[in-house]
Amino acid sequence: MKKTALALITCALLALSACGGGKGDDGPQLTPEQTYIAQADAICTKIDKDLDQTLIGEGKIKEYILRVKIPANEQQIAKLKQLTVPDSLKAAVDKYLTDLTAAITKVRAKTKRTQGTGNITAVDDFDKVNHDVAAIGYKACRA
Numbered sequence: 001m002k003k004t005a006l007a008l009i010t011c012a013l014l015a016l017s018a019c020g021g022g023k024g025d026d027g028p029q030l031t032p033e034q035t036y037i038a039q040a041d042a043i044c045t046k047i048d049k050d051l052d053q054t055l056i057g058e059g060k061i062k063e064y065i066l067r068v069k070i071p072a073n074e075q076q077i078a079k080l081k082q083l084t085v086p087d088s089l090k091a092a093v094d095k096y097l098t099d100l101t102a103a104i105t106k107v108r109a110k111t112k113r114t115q116g117t118g119n120i121t122a123v124d125d126f127d128k129v130n131h132d133v134a135a136i137g138y139k140a141c142r143a
Contacts, residue, residue: 032086037137043079044141047072065111070104073126073143077101080141089136096132100143103129 030038051068077097085093103125110125126143133142 033089033137036083036086036089037139039083040080040136040138041140043083044076044138047076047079048140062111065107069126070108073100073104076141092132092135096129096136099129099132103143 051072077100080093080097107125129143
């Protein structure tokens, strides 16, 4: 009798565990790469949404780069470094973060040397870094 009861309880537990509520019921499971990219893009989307676009007006590009763009990129780097990067993306992500850090340093120095509030070539430096994005698969993260 005890064996029968134990068998019935075991079958009931197995049946319940096969019913909904498991992780597999939420649709297809994301790969580690897809999960990382979704997390990174969420971070970058939030940072971009918070950018102060008012400084982009005529003659304020230098101020925008120093007060808005560079701090936003530094925030992006800090937050992306907190994520766990899948091994398959590690080299590309490390290159992106290293290149972005170098571009920030270069743009900051170049911007501070520029006289007045005229346009500078910071866009070129950041565009070079954005070539790394395709290798990772980011949709929202850009320099």
